[in-house]
Amino acid sequence: MGCHAATSCLAACLFVLISGCRGQVNRLPFFTNHFFDTYLLISEDTPVGSSVTQLLARDMDNDPLVFGVSGEEASRFFAVEPDTGVVWLRQPLDRETKSEFTVEFSVSDHQGVITRKVNIQVGDVNDNAPTFHNQPYSVRIPENTPVGTPIFIVNATDPDLGAGGSVLYSFQPPSPFFAIDSARGIVTVVRELDYETTQAYQLTVNATDQDKTRPLSTLANLAIIITDVQDMDPVFINLPYSTNIYEHSPPGTTVRVITAIDQDKGRPRGIGYTIVSGNTNSIFALDYISGALTLNGLLDRENPLYSHGFILTVKGTELNDDRTPSNATVTTTFNILVIDINDNAPEFNSSEYSVAITELAQVGFALPLFIQVVDKDEVSSGNVWPVQTPALLGPSNPGKDTSYL
Numbered sequence: 001m002g003c004h005a006a007t008s009c010l011a012a013c014l015f016v017l018i019s020g021c022r023g024q025v026n027r028l029p030f031f032t033n034h035f036f037d038t039y040l041l042i043s044e045d046t047p048v049g050s051s052v053t054q055l056l057a058r059d060m061d062n063d064p065l066v067f068g069v070s071g072e073e074a075s076r077f078f079a080v081e082p083d084t085g086v087v088w089l090r091q092p093l094d095r096e097t098k099s100e101f102t103v104e105f106s107v108s109d110h111q112g113v114i115t116r117k118v119n120i121q122v123g124d125v126n127d128n129a130p131t132f133h134n135q136p137y138s139v140r141i142p143e144n145t146p147v148g149t150p151i152f153i154v155n156a157t158d159p160d161l162g163a164g165g166s167v168l169y170s171f172q173p174p175s176p177f178f179a180i181d182s183a184r185g186i187v188t189v190v191r192e193l194d195y196e197t198t199q200a201y202q203l204t205v206n207a208t209d210q211d212k213t214r215p216l217s218t219l220a221n222l223a224i225i226i227t228d229v230q231d232m233d234p235v236f237i238n239l240p241y242s243t244n245i246y247e248h249s250p251p252g253t254t255v256r257v258i259t260a261i262d263q264d265k266g267r268p269r270g271i272g273y274t275i276v277s278g279n280t281n282s283i284f285a286l287d288y289i290s291g292a293l294t295l296n297g298l299l300d301r302e303n304p305l306y307s308h309g310f311i312l313t314v315k316g317t318e319l320n321d322d323r324t325p326s327n328a329t330v331t332t333t334f335n336i337l338v339i340d341i342n343d344n345a346p347e348f349n350s351s352e353y354s355v356a357i358t359e360l361a362q363v364g365f366a367l368p369l370f371i372q373v374v375d376k377d378e379v380s381s382g383n384v385w386p387v388q389t390p391a392l393l394g395p396s397n398p399g400k401d402t403s404y405l
């Protein structure tokens with residue numbers, strides 16, 4: 001063939017074309033691999049240095065062929081053995097980084113070069129464990145969170161395809177108080193919580209993919225902090241409240257200090273103290289903050305309003321952070337007995353008593369004289385009065401018209 005001998009193939013071909021001498025044309029090689037029409041699949045775990053395929057070409061003239069790869073990126077990943085067309089992997093593949101390439105291979109018969117592009121698809125293997133997002137995981141929930149309440153969602157994703165990229169969640173070990181939805185990562189309360197028992201839970205979430213042969217898993221911590229709820233009313237302590245107070249105690253005298261406490265242990269609130277009822281004439285004052293009950297006026301037992309003592313109703317109110325009263329309250333009664341002191345002399349009901357008696361009256365004769373002596377003090381502290389007569393005329397004053405007592 002003339003063309004074989006020609007020093008310049010290109011020039012010869014051009015000449016042949018122009019001359020119309022078809023019989024003398026060099027026929028260029030062509031690729032016979034089917035993957036040029038579809039794609040070439042290479043698994044991402046293919047080891048570097050292994051052969052991934054062999055380029056095949058035909059040349060009708062049976063010219064010796066030389067294979068190659070073109071392009072900067074393609075040359076970094078693939079090397080082609082020029083004589084055999086075997087393609088070697090030069091760099092690790094990662095489907096999750098680059099899932100496909102378009103690579104241009106070439107074949108030359110020394111007179112002409114043919115290039116063709118192939119679509120290389122990187123095949124997935126389960127080479128990624130799930131990754132948790134938005135860590136760290138921590139949530140605060142009130143102790144009265146009802147059973148069944150969703151409180152948190154963990155989220156892990158796995159870039160692998162299919163089962164190897166599908167994530168299931170579990171607690172490891174399982175928790176008696178919390179459950180996790182295996183598919184969606186939703187954490188719910190499954191048992192009543194009590195701040196007074198446990199203030200925090202440290203759980204470990206296992207996210208595992210579902211690859212059948214080699215599942216990969218990742219662990220993450222979930223901190224659940226239980227907060228105290230103001231769910232309990234206050235209580236008065238040192239009950240019952242019952243006190244005696246002497247009448248005429250000086251105003252300001254402390255009768256007693258009452259104390260209520262918040263039963264919520266977590267962050268107990270302060271208490272405000274008030275008198276709800278029974279405080280006749282505001283004779284007592286109750287300090288809002290200290291709970292000290294003091295005498296606020298003159299306590300005269302002989303005042304009928306006071307003589308029976310007092311039954312105060314006192315109230316303790318839990319105070320919010322801003323010192324406003326909350327609706328957690330407790331009331332109790334406070335009995336106060338007023339102790340008499342002997343501050344009243346007995347009194348006759350008249351300054352002068354007179355009665356007319358005859359001279360014939362004998363000793364022991366009952367005079368029609370009616371005298372009442374009243375002592376306002378209580379029996380225990382005053383004299384044994386009143387006396388109500390007829391008074392007896394004593395032997396010391398016989399013969400008088402009038403008897404003076």
Ligand SMILES: *[C@@H]1O[C@H](CO)[C@@H](O)[C@H](O)[C@H]1NC(C)=O
Nearest residue numbers: 133134153154155156157184
């Ligand atoms: C989980 O995180 C991924 C990545 O941040 C996000 O695309 C996805 O929407 C999240 N899923 C849920 C249920 O929040």
Ligand SMILES: *[C@@H]1O[C@H](CO)[C@@H](O)[C@H](O)[C@H]1NC(C)=O
Nearest residue numbers: 170172206207208217218219
């Ligand atoms: C996570 O759970 C899977 C499935 O139960 C288990 O095979 C795997 O060992 C667990 N992962 C870890 C880190 O314990």
Ligand SMILES: *[C@@H]1O[C@H](CO)[C@@H](O)[C@H](O)[C@H]1NC(C)=O
Nearest residue numbers: 229230231232325326327328
């Ligand atoms: C307290 O009262 C407010 C308003 O009246 C109400 O919204 C709230 O639920 C009450 N709290 C409790 C613990 O009873």
Ligand SMILES: *[C@@H]1O[C@H](CO)[C@@H](O)[C@H](O)[C@H]1NC(C)=O
Nearest residue numbers: 349350351370371372388389
């Ligand atoms: C004093 O009390 C007596 C007994 O109640 C009564 O009979 C008498 O009339 C009273 N005298 C005067 C001056 O009130």
